[in-house]
Amino acid sequence: MKVAPFHGQPDWLKHAGDLLQRRRICEALYAYTMAEEEGHPRHECAAGRWLCWMLTGNFESAWRESDTIESSSVIDPNRFWDGLPFDGKRVLLRALHGYGDAVQFIRYVPMLRRRAAKVIVQTHPELMPLLRTVNGVDETITWPDPPLWQCCWDQQIEIMELPRAFRTTLASVPNRVPYISIERTLVESSRKRLARTTKPKIGLLWASSQYDIARSMDLNLLSPLLRMSEFEFYSFQRGAERAQLECMSSSRINDTARHSPTIMDTAADLTNMDLMISVDTFAAHLAAALNRTVWLLLPHSADWRWMLVRSDSPWYPSMRLFRQPAPRDWNSVISEVIGALGRTRLADI
Secondary structure (H helix, E strand, O other): OOOOOOOOOOOHHHHHHHHHHOOOHHHHHHHHHHHHHHOOOHHHHHHHHHHHHHHHOOHHHHHHHHHHHHHOOOOOOOOOOOOOOOOOOEEEEEOOOOHHHHHHHHHHHHHHHHHOOEEEEEOOHHHHHHHOOOOOOOEEEOOOOHHHHHHHOOEEEEHHHHHHHOOOOHHHOOOOOOOOOOOHHHHHHHHHHOOOOOOOEEEEEOOOOHHHHHHOOOHHHHHHHHOOOOOEEEEOOOOHHHHHHHHOOOOOEEEHHHOOOOHHHHHHHHHOOOEEEEEOOHHHHHHHHOOOOEEEEEOOOOOHHHOOOOOEOOOOOOEEEEEOOOOOOHHHHHHHHHHHHHHOOHHHO
16 A cells, blocks of 8 residues: 655654545555554554544444454543443433534434333433434433432433444434424424515525534625525524624525524524525534435535545435535535536425
């Protein structure tokens, strides 16, 4: 295998990380193996290979790397599952990561509930009304930590451990949507809140959290899209980036934050969209989980769950992926979106 040359003595682990960041996966896998032979910690090399395998969609190999990490003496703070079957157990499902992670992997609850005697979901307080709509959720709780309720459960697992627990492959991803439901009365109330229009409604979200600023763009980059007068646009932006609406001096975007303060309100608004165009953030997961059409705008080094190259997602049948051809090149992404809208019949949105 041809690997990029070194200048001086190589540090295989650092080199592997650089290759992975540039998505040179085959070379990165080789470099992680060399790093392990060089004496770098086995669990760190396995973690790097895990990410390589997930990006290529080879989940089976990724779970073998997880097994390697588990067999090491290093304690994984993200691991809560004891590795035992769920059959007949009262299972505490802990959603401790981001909102989007919770929405993506709550899909496993029906599978979990078919084995478990009870499923209790511990999540962010804002998500409790949303996640309790999922089939198989018996109870939702929030912080503080679960020792206060330990008498009420037999087994726990963090929500992002579920794909490994079920040894998910690309062919077995549980992707039936919608798996989150919104009451009809909320959807009808949302329809009344939104501006009356006969045009297709397109939701917009241009900035993610500070966790990964490469996922975000400035609103002004969407200006060419906003000139498409045959659509009605709605902002789902929250946080500091919402202030960019005031700088647009444009009435082309309806601001849903003015009248939809809760996550359930946002979910109802998303249900009334014909299309959601969003960067990689919570609302994109929520819209896709509700089986709305989502066009997801991805940075060049996108998260592992979107894998490489492909324009679709095994996790969400209604989602289409638009990727940066080079780091920070959002203009090409927006141009591709505009072209795709131009080729799409309005009735198909």
